[in-house]
Amino acid sequence: MGVDNNSISVSLEKLERFIAAALRRAGLPEADAATVAGLMAQADLQGSDGHGIIRLPQYIRRIRSGGINVRPDIRVVADMPGMAIVDGDNGMGHLVVSRATELAIDKARTQGAAWVGTRRSNHAGPASLYSAMPLRHDMVGIYFAVGNANHLPPWGGTDMLLSTNPISVGVPAGDEPPVVLDMATTVAAYGKVKAKAKRGEMMPEGWMIDREGRPLLDPTRSDEGFLMPIGGHKGYGLALIVGLLAGTLNGAAMGRDVVDFNKDHVTPTNTGQAMLVLNLAAFGPVGGFKEAVDRLVGDLRGSARMPGTDRIWIPGEQSHARRQRYRETGIPVSRGVAAELDQLARELEIPPLA
């Protein structure tokens, strides 16, 4: 069923089933395929459309090229009470980061706070999937990742040595939706550039510049320029720090070692991520904290507004609303992506998406 001329609408369950079938056919064990499919479908459900099913053809291509280990031995290679490093054995990033997050949650139960990094992981979808995992345990999740392609030069430079290295933080609330920030350290994430290209749209000024510093608006020409960091030199600094914490510290790729997984489907990416979990109960009464968050959210939302602003949003609130809406209406999938997925279904000999 079409929701408009440019997209079709697909239920969460159908999306999940299709992704799982494709991943199983590509060689993932049933349980792993279900885990990855669940997380990828959640990405689309919350509107992170640059990181959900749109990535499936690329993941499948990489798996079939031998660039992903479909039977990884994911294991802890460094361990102290308040930290660990998880070696992903080049498995799907979703599995590696889920494992790291579960371990950080377990450690935070007894330590109050715990940091778990990953190495030899892979692209894992939107950061907020993971920073939100500790929420139902009444814990805060703080997540950093090294992006999977360098599109950002150091400030003043033109060598693309840095990625969009995202930061995501999930904070429990009471009656309000949790506060969930998920941001690339660039003005736009590269996934959004790719999504614009797939939809045949132009980019707004400020997302990218070319090598002479001129605005770059055509997403199909993204190879001719680079992403802009937020706040100029500040965003460059943040991207660098996130890369040091999520990459270098874990023995994962950073700087010139980052593999462009949009172009190279074979070389292991050695992706690094890091998850910090804080256990609310260690800091004081959980109920009191949640009330304080609710009150703050209410104050922010109730602020007087600038002319032309209809509503003040809290980070994560729009994704929360989308999740509720798309559960009712189905998830929009652009016709361009749907056509690619039909092609993929034929190649894999699995039932089509819709």
Added chain:
Amino acid sequence: MGVDNNSISVSLEKLERFIAAALRRAGLPEADAATVAGLMAQADLQGSDGHGIIRLPQYIRRIRSGGINVRPDIRVVADMPGMAIVDGDNGMGHLVVSRATELAIDKARTQGAAWVGTRRSNHAGPASLYSAMPLRHDMVGIYFAVGNANHLPPWGGTDMLLSTNPISVGVPAGDEPPVVLDMATTVAAYGKVKAKAKRGEMMPEGWMIDREGRPLLDPTRSDEGFLMPIGGHKGYGLALIVGLLAGTLNGAAMGRDVVDFNKDHVTPTNTGQAMLVLNLAAFGPVGGFKEAVDRLVGDLRGSARMPGTDRIWIPGEQSHARRQRYRETGIPVSRGVAAELDQLARELEIPPLA
């Protein structure tokens, strides 16, 4: 001795001695006065001139108004192996954050990672003083703080419910200077606005806007507008998250509870800060990590450059260079600030600065 028409030059030792004398005269015990003076002078030495001796008259005014406890009982009020909360008993922020950082370093020795928050603290100067403390222990410092005056509305709003809430991260290197990021989540820190006003200079466009959204350039009119967050809604999200982690989580002030310490010299600020320390040795060989950082720094610095860029800087590198230079030449203090300090010396009946 004058370095130019607008400033005099003062040695680090003289600066420290003057600050310590003023704080002792205001009632701080000798050891505490020395600790605070050392950190304040370090701020000026690294060029954080919005956060060093320029703040002394304001600190003294607050102490003499009873707004700071000069004999605080700084103590741990929540404690698990990987976290703690330090209650500052309304003492000078420099003392409270130093104590929290030392505790986080101690915990990280045995836990690998540790998070220590503060409540009932106060303004503590530039964030990088604290994120850099773990460096000599071969540890990473990650620091968040709630700013001491709200100058930032939620994105789209005009009620100033958020502060410049800074993030600072210190990462050890080998032969290179450590990588030290210190950034407000606004385009400019409010301390920089105050410094512009004291120097009689205008602000560049983009630092502040007025309530109708027009650029505000005159720093003496800063009350008529607000600071701009970096990356628009992203900076708003970051400022909110930093406030939740450094303030709300510790039972410290956030949102409407933040006291404007530029205007109110009496009400306890209940300032919150948070320090996360990661012990490099827990993650792998320290030497290997430092080599990787050096190599990355070399790659970034060696990048091809945009037209008009003379040099690519690494976060913390300019402060590092300033520390070395000012140790030789003395630290520049603007004549406006020097005149205020002369006045302060007369009031306190201590020897003048220069």
